Amino acid sequence: MGASLPPKEANLFKLIVKSYETKQYKKGLKAADAILKKFPEHGETLSMKGLTLNCMDRKPEAYELVRLGLKNDLKSHVCWHVYGLLYRSDREYREAIKCYRNALRIDPDNIEILRDLSLLQAQMRDLGGFVETRQQLLTLKPNHRMNWIGFAVSHHLNSNASKAIDILEAYEGTLEDDYPPDNERCEHGEMLLYKISLLEECGSLEKALQELRKKEFKIVDKLSYKEEEVSLLVKLNRLEEGEKLYRVLLAMNPDNYRYYEGLQMCVGLHSKIGQYSPDEIDKLDALYKSLGQQYTWSSAVKRIPLDFLEDVKFRDAADNYVRPLLTKGVPSLFSDLSPLYDHPGKASILERLLLDLEESLKTTGGYPGRSEKEPPSTLLWTLFYLAQHYDRRGLYDIALAKIDEAMQHTPTVIDLYSVKSKILKHGGDFAAAAALADEARCMDLADRYSSTEEDDELAKLPASQKKKLRQKQRKAEARAKKEAEVKGEEANVGGVSKSGKRHVKPVDPDPHGEKLLQTEDPLMEAGKYLKLLQKHSSDFLETHLLSFEVNMRKQKILLALQALKQLQRLDAGKPDSHRCLLRFFHKVASRPAPATDDSLMHRAAVAEMSYCLEPNKKGEAIKLIEESPNNLVNGSLREWKLKDCVAVHKLLVSNFDDQDAALRWKSRCAGYFPYSSYFEGRHCSANRDSKQAHTENGSVEFLPSNGKVEKLEALKNLAI
Structure with missing residues (x-):
């Protein structure tokens, strides 16, 4: 570990860290090599050398050295921290978080590691962990204002604005009355404005306004102060005060469109949809003519009337x-x-x-x-x-x-x-x-x-500015050259994985998509790209237009319907959405009947809806029901159920209002259900003298003298 090095090498190790922080990478490498010459297996030096090489675009060597350093010193929080920094540079944030946590197991109170961990937790939306880490930082350094603010922000992001207010107020309670000193006035004022915005977010508008005016003398940013004050006044419906303040703000910046919108709101001439009555247009015209006389140099005061004038x-x-x-x-x-x-x-x-x-x-x-x-x-x-x-x-x-x-x-x-x-x-x-x-x-x-213009301009500049300008130009030229090389190169372009291995990607062999057009199954290829769009661009109308088109061509009606529902959700009034809707209905209506017979209730539902859509084709709809076959199941029992046949008969009577068709159906079903009293089958009157009672499901019941119903055991298990 770094502490175990002799004094000379320990100072060299500090130089490596400082060189890394100041981006003097060659100097840091030289110091690392000096240590490794005497201590070739020193883990922390190996890790820092790897981190330095990573900044010099030598990733494979960087990963190799950092892993070797960690292997040599698994109990070093420095090695784990460096490994996390390496992952973070490659945007492997989850792996970086794991490394930071391993480092904190060894050194749980390390401020730098905790700070780095909190940033990645916020990046990965681990808001619960973010709150915990910021609380730990505040516990370790309670005298730092940024730790209080960071803890408050973590609760705010975690949907707990009221807790964030309590934290900021607790911090203010630790301060003296004459705080802040002159060198911290700006930062403290921004914190106060943040607290007031939290109060506004929580709905405590009156309290927010009182707090704002109470702390006015501590807020340096007077423009933000006025903007926050006028926002609160409008939300509290104190429009006269708001109008005066908006006019003050317009005097400060007459080209700010938000100020004009706020002023219109205060005088009752604001419309969210931009539509006004003739009387409102006349009042707006007079208002902006008056403002135009005050702010003759303002572009906004001339442009805004173009939206409502006719x-x-x-x-x-x-x-x-x-x-x-x-x-x-x-x-x-x-x-x-x-x-x-x-x-x-x-x-x-x-x-x-x-x-x-x-x-x-x-x-x-x-x-x-x-x-x-x-x-x-x-x-x-x-x-x-x-x-x-x-x-x-x-x-x-x-x-x-x-x-x-x-x-x-x-x-x-x-x-x-x-x-x-x-x-x-x-x-x-x-x-x-x-x-x-x-x-x-x-x-x-x-x-x-242009070299001529450049020389003319450079001649007028001080030496320090000339140097900066030349440096910027050299960087721009180098960047342009690199971009040209990338575009023109025919060789393979290499990428580096988190493991340090170089992945070789060939130059696109089909830049114009000519080979892609020759694919045997273009719809299958389109489906691959469609899945990517649905995953990453699900809120774009174009994604679902493409989905509808592809699935209609694939004859996948349900997936096309799913795309259609998304189109209606996003923008039902779009002409393309309307086209898709009509195409879908036409497609469904023109589809041929299935090769296999549908069930009776399916045919009845189709007939009912066909009659609903086209009443003039009543006969065809009834014919669809009457042509339904009652097939044998397992060679013995018929497919139809009594309750379904009863429902169809009622449909013919009530919805179709066709007594002849209902009579034909009743006669047909009487043959299938001879014991049904509903259809008056040939056996439904048997044993009438014995006071039989017939139920709708065809079973026979006897009424003895005591009035109790006893089912005939012989007919209990009769198949109907």
Whole structure:
């Protein structure tokens, strides 16, 4: 163990640990080799050397050395801890936890190991274990604020927010009144805000507001303080106070959309679905005009009205919004306005507006109604927007014409190539889209690493910043080179398992799926991928659309129904879900009758539902029942049961309302059940003079003079 080393080597071992922590790996290896030269079987040194090699991408040697070190010193918590760190680096978290627990059996109060264990327990959602470990850390170091907070967080994650509040309040009880000192004010303020959010989560809104205002002077983050306060005021329905505070927040940041939404809520003009009455629209319009006069530089105050304004007011507001953004050349303008395309009529208004701007820019060089000339780039960005607009509307020819015009105008703008690639892809030309995307990436790299521009910029920077910039560029170039090598290499690519053995994976021999298409059973292959999607992407509509398609082709009706139910659950209003529903019903309705005869009750159920769906085919439904065969079972007994035949007769009388069919059925069943009083079989009247009583199941009962019913022993076991 490390403590058993002589003083010189013990200091070298500390140097290994320090070098590992400071990422001076070569220095650490040199120190490890110096120890191993004298003590070649020292377990902890072998383990630390392995951990260092792991950081230098020498995994096979790392696992070998760490395991050898553990073998040489099984009772060393350092060796077990290092083994856990090695597993953690490969994301083998369960194995790492096992190693940490073994280390804690040897040194149960080791702070570092406990901290590492708690992190992995949270990662693996072992929340009960996470609580226990954080409690142990707090017990060992109760004077550290982070241990109190960590213990509170563990209970919060474990769905016990009230316990987390108690822990934080207990911690505050250990502090002096003048706490915190200046160097801890930020951290303490964040803890107080966290406690208040827990109170809010538990529903103690009034207490949370009181606590917030009581501790205001200890909270450094005044913006978060105001946001928490206004949230509590709105939830407490103190809307007038909330409105005032939201206006204060808007004065601090007039481009925060949440503040505008909160203000609308306080003045009673908020709608979750975004639909408003004409009167509400007028009030909202007046509100935002007033706010626009206060915050003339705000983009949000101009953009939000586009969501609720209509017709001429919408066009004027949109015109006012897009002009300065086209002048500035904002590439994300279309992404910003794309939600408006879901509002009926607004896409057409935007199209007409942008076309008018394009025409004016081409003819006069400026916007309509203005004498000032616009820079040439304004036309470029107008064409750029129109290309995306027509792409969204599915008019790919017009979209390509607009983007080509923009590229002729300024061929050096990379965004144009990216958008053209998307348009080609949406139009179905995947090869051209891929080629254009590659061209855009090449232009981007060339633009980033242009040596002339780089030298000009570097000349203006201080020496320290020049060094940092060059280091970043070298790393970026190395990364780009490595990616190119990975893409272009034809040799095998190796991976390393947790055991240190190298797995060799061949380069994909069928990158375009041509061989996959030649498979003898493509549906079976599709089923393999479908299972993966169902396991990992069960909440995606596309997964169940594929499942429905595959199972319909496989003639697996029940699995197709299962997929259909998932589609209805996720989005019943989706057109694809509706298509699948109709296809399923059509498939079931058109399926041929089974080769074997169904049971009587199956045929009766089919007949009943057929008549329910198509009342005009009543005769065919009854015929389906009447053609039911009563086959012999084991060569002696008939298949039908009396109670089923009675149920069918009642169905013909009540549901079908056909007395003739019911009479025919009764006559037929009387032959099968001669002792049945229900069907009046030929033996049902026997011994009437002896006061027989006939029951529905065909058995015969005698009524003696004392009134008690005694069953005829001779007929007890009679098969009917």
